[in-house]
Amino acid sequence: MTKKIARSAMRDRLTSLDEVTYNNYSKQIEVQFLRHIMDLDVSTIGLTISHFPEVDTWSIIKQLWSMGKNVVVPKCSPSDKSMVFYQIQNFDQLERVYMHLLEPNPLKSKAISPQEIDILVVPGIVYSETGYRIGYGGGYYDRFLTNFSGDTISLAFDIQVVEFVEYDVFDIPVGKIITPNQTFLCKQIRQKDE
Numbered sequence: 457m458t459k460k461i462a463r464s465a466m467r468d469r470l471t472s473l474d475e476v477t478y479n480n481y482s483k484q485i486e487v488q489f490l491r492h493i494m495d496l497d498v499s500t501i502g503l504t505i506s507h508f509p510e511v512d513t514w515s516i517i518k519q520l521w522s523m524g525k526n527v528v529v530p531k532c533s534p535s536d537k538s539m540v541f542y543q544i545q546n547f548d549q550l551e552r553v554y555m556h557l558l559e560p561n562p563l564k565s566k567a568i569s570p571q572e573i574d575i576l577v578v579p580g581i582v583y584s585e586t587g588y589r590i591g592y593g594g595g596y597y598d599r600f601l602t603n604f605s606g607d608t609i610s611l612a613f614d615i616q617v618v619e620f621v622e623y624d625v626f627d628i629p630v631g632k633i634i635t636p637n638q639t640f641l642c643k644q645i646r647q648k649d650e
């Protein structure tokens with residue numbers, strides 16, 4: 457199955473999640489993720505602003521603020537497919553730029569460098585247990601990850617983690633995946649597979 461087909465098939469499955477299930481699963485992921493953040497003692501966390509049916513990050517971000525963490529979110533540059541992360545302290549610093557995506561308004565927020573991000577939550581639609589990922593198709597994260605040396609983690613519903621994901625030479629797998637039911641230590645799974 458090509459990336460495109462896998463992406464659109466999973467999107468269909470996800471959009472059919474009912475609201476109660478979506479909210480319950482998102483909450484379970486949030487609890488696991490925040491526990492993980494507390495264990496790691498990190499200060500700056502990169503996330504995206506979710507849009508249904510992506511795992512809800514709005515509530516996670518509010519919790520991170522209340523824990524005193526720095527929250528940074530990406531602004532995309534479609535011309536060269538690059539991203540710059542900006543620190544936000546509230547949701548009023550966001551603006552709708554294209555499609556349904558919300559981005560930080562650079563006039564209202566401060567840009568930070570990739571080196572300042574301790575842990576990056578990488579969005580995606582389909583994942584393998586080894587951490588390979590099919591995203592929106594922009595290649596934004598694939599490019600960003602080539603210059604990123606911090607920890608990476610993805611938040612996903614269980615159905616998003618599948619047996620096999622087609623990947624290319626430029627794909628960089630994530631370190632961990634948290635689902636409502638389990639945490640995949642992708643790095644270790646990859647080493648075991650080798």
Ligand SMILES: Nc1nc2c(c(=O)[nH]1)N(C=O)[C@@H](CNc1ccc(C(=O)N[C@@H](CCC(=O)O)C(=O)O)cc1)CN2
Pocket residue numbers: 504505506507510530532534554557579580591592593594595596597
């Ligand atoms: N919630 C959320 N935010 C996110 C992502 C995500 O997966 N989820 N991204 C994850 O990467 C980045 C945005 N990724 C994107 C990937 C593809 C296109 C896209 O298909 N664009 C159209 C037209 C864009 C334009 O108007 O120029 C295209 O390329 O045809 C847009 C954004 C950053 N923000």
Ligand SMILES: Nc1ncnc2c1ncn2[C@@H]1O[C@H](COP(=O)(O)OP(=O)(O)OP(=O)(O)O)[C@@H](O)[C@H]1O
Pocket residue numbers: 459579580589590591592593594595596597598599602626627
């Ligand atoms: N490191 C890179 N340098 C240059 N081009 C890249 C790089 N990574 C990916 N691309 C290009 O970006 C496009 C999208 O890649 P792909 O389909 O893997 O996106 P994706 O993983 O779904 O998106 P994202 O990384 O934004 O979540 C492809 O055409 C690919 O050639």
